[in-house]
Amino acid sequence: MATEIPIVVNVSHLTKTVDNGGEPLTILHENSFSVAAGDTVAIVGASGSGKSTLLGLLAGLDLPSSGSVTLDGQSLTKLDEDARAVLRGRLLGFVFQSFQLLPSLNALENVMLPLELAGTANARAEAEYWLERVGLAHRLRHYPKHLSGGEQQRVALARAFAPAPKLVLADEPTGNLDATTGHQIVELMFALNAERGTTLILVTHDEEIAARCRRRLRMNAGKIEEIE
Secondary structure, eight states, X not given: OOOOOOEEEEXXXXXXXXXXXXXXXXXXXXXXXXXXXXXXXXXXXXXXXXXXXXXXXXXTSSOOSEEEEEEXXXXXXXXXXXXXXXXXXXXXXXXXXXXXXXXXXXXXXXXXXXXXXXXXXXXXXXXHHXXXXXXXXXXXXXXXXXXOHHHHHHHHHHHHHTTOOSEEEEESTTTTSOHHHHHHHHHHHHHHHHHHTOEEEEEOXXXXXXXXXXXXXXXXTTEEEEEO
């Protein structure tokens, strides 16, 4: 008998409406979908279609106007801000277009930070391993301003995967990189994801990157549709 694959993300009737100069503007409207453990999902769509808004809601960084997001069986709308932050620290890894490294910390310290917050006993050794895994063993004590864009994104990948998250959210991870460096980062991200068996949800405008994912969802006028 086949083992049922658990659902990591469940989105139900998700709607987000904001005030637009006194008029309501619906960015997301009645979206429902689920993502199973170990799946890779690309969310594509035109700029301004709501992709990043959706990612923020999935992470609990924002709350919906109606509907719900459930991560690993926990409804985000039923948690307060502090509880959502704890859940993010336990479940999620993030990879951003703008890298989002802390400028006052060197590469090693940037990767150590989420490990220390998670209570990892050997945070330094783990961080060193992950920086070596992404090809930066020689750059441990360099600060972000002394790293190239590609190197900064490698640090960000190490930081995202080091705490063994169940879910990695990536928002245009190659958007600030040249084509060659971007290709290397994508190859590394998918390799790390496969090794760890992580669930990956990736926002991208690049159809070639999207095609690497098992599922593709298109955001169009606030609605998600599955691409066959």
